[in-house]
Amino acid sequence: MAETDNIEVPPYFLCPITLETMKDPVTVATGITYDRESIERWIFSQKNTTCPVTKQDLKSLDLTPNITLRRLIQAWCTLHAVERLPTPKPPATVPQISKLLEDTQSPTRRRKSLQTLKSIAAQSQTNKRSLESAGAAAVLSAIVVNQTLSNPQLFDDGDGDAGAAAGDALSILYSLQLSESGLKTLANPQFIESLTLIMQSGSYESRTYSIMLLNPILEESSNPNLLINLTPEFFTQISQTLKDQISPKATKSSLKALITSISWGRNRIKAVESGAVPALIDLLLESSDKRTSEMALTALDSLCQCADGRSGLLTHSAGLAVVSKKILRISSAASERAVRILQSVSRHSSTPAVLQEMLQIGVVAKLCLIVQVDCGSKIRERAREILRTHSRAWRNSPCVPVNLMLSYPCS
Incomplete structure (x- = not known):
């Protein structure tokens, strides 16, 4: 009404x-x-x-x-002859929830108990808080771990009941919107490994829940070993998710998890070897979403801090072009990240062939434009540095319009 x-x-x-x-x-x-x-x-x-x-x-x-x-x-x-509002269900009590959680340990009662818990969680935020207070995070994560690690081919083998139980537990965990302490319960290598396996073989729904749980777990973890010990397979599945683009939410969650994980330097190599760089470039080519583009450029900027990351960017036929294209088109944050990427290439990978490509595809012209417009002092200074560094190769080139070349900084 x-x-x-x-x-x-x-x-x-x-x-x-x-x-x-x-x-x-x-x-x-x-x-x-x-x-x-x-x-x-x-x-x-x-x-x-x-x-x-x-x-x-x-x-x-x-x-x-x-x-x-x-x-x-x-x-x-x-x-007033108006349809009566239905009497709301009272919130679930902790003892009721504890009994249902206990029943999940029984193979014969597990599915029914999980379905009931799922329904309870959907009713109200109060119920979600009660579920967390009753220790649901530990119980549900144990179900996910036990079902997946004991049978890595869980979803491939068509084991409907076990696979569905893991999927139900995962969906409840995601719906709970766990507090910081609840997320720390999930921050262990076994659960991360289970999520990785589900991302590899699970249904689209289960893969989405896995991805959307990953980022808050990694962000809230106070254990640096969790990031250090992330496996190459973890990054392979993150990259595959970026390629598959299951949903906008899943894509953004994958980007967040990638950005968080590559804050640890050694993980950048794992991410590059997993194919993250071409996946990010392809995403930039296809996505028109502002936030997605900003995060993709942030991840690419971090990966270009290592030689393999820059090599991956330069190997892709559209790498430099798409980074340049995003400058002054999305936001000041995206422009800053894109110019940082070009600066990394300029400083560490500026072979004659790369400099010529930057000239031909319009990167130099875009840098000259940045110097002219009001886009922030940091971005302009980075652009000037790139132009000054390679002024001998670019300054007198006919590839840059005269009106832009007039702003070329003095060396």
């Missing part, structure tokens, strides 16, 4: 946060009543710890059902 239905809606029928219909009124510690879905989104999804109306700190995040108000709303619906 909406306000536009020409029904006079009493003030108590609207949630004070969003002015949406109040379906399940709950009261917070400050005494203000909100719709459960709206206040849960405010507290748990948006990470707020204050009352939206009073601005007071919420000393407790417990939500108390306002049964009196719910009855008044239902009575009003009956009086």
Whole structure:
């Protein structure tokens, strides 16, 4: 039901946060009543710890059902011949959840218990927090690890029940939006290996959940050994996901995981050997999404800090061209990353053939344009450095328009 239905809606029928219909009124510690879905989104999804109306700190995040108000709303619906709002299900209790988690250890009850847990998690943020409090992260991750590592060909062999159990556990873990402490429970080599195997052989849905769990796990891990010990197969699957482009969310999650993992220098070599550089270049060629392009250029910039990464860029027929094309077209952040990539090539890989290619495909002209426009002092200074360094090869070239060559910096 909406306000536009020409029904006079009493003030108590609207949630004070969003002015949406109040379906399940709950009261917070400050005494203000909100719709459960709206206040849960405010507290748990948006990470707020204050009352939206009073601005007071919420000393407790417990939500108390306002049964009196719910009855008044239902009575009003009956009086005005409006369809009654269904009585909401009460939040699941920790003992109920603990019993379901215990049942997942039984092969005969596992699938049914996982389906019930999945339904509980979908009902409310309160249920998700209760699941985490009951230790769901450890139990569900153990199911994923046991099902995958004990049978690496789990999905290839068509083992429907075991594969489905691993997929269900994975989807619940993703839906929980775990806290920092919950994510640390997953930050272990066995779980990362399991996610890698699922990325390799799982369904599109399971692969997506695996990828979207990876980045927050890697970001929240306080154990540097987790990054150091990432396997070449991990990077192979990340690169394959970038090539497959399962979904925009999966692509962005793969980029985030790649950026996080290659912050450790040795991982750059693993990523390059896995085919990450051509995968990133192809993604830049095909994607028009701003954020995707920014992250792809960030990853490519990091990989070009090593010789193999620059070699991969220069080997690709469109490498230099697509990097140059993204300058001044997406955002200042993307332009900065693209110029940094060109600077790395200019400093460390500037063979005569590379310099000639940069001239012919318009890289030099773009650098001259950067010097002329207002695009940030750092970007302009990087462009000037590249142009000064190779002024002998480029300064008098007919490939650069005269109006741009006039801005060529003095050496």
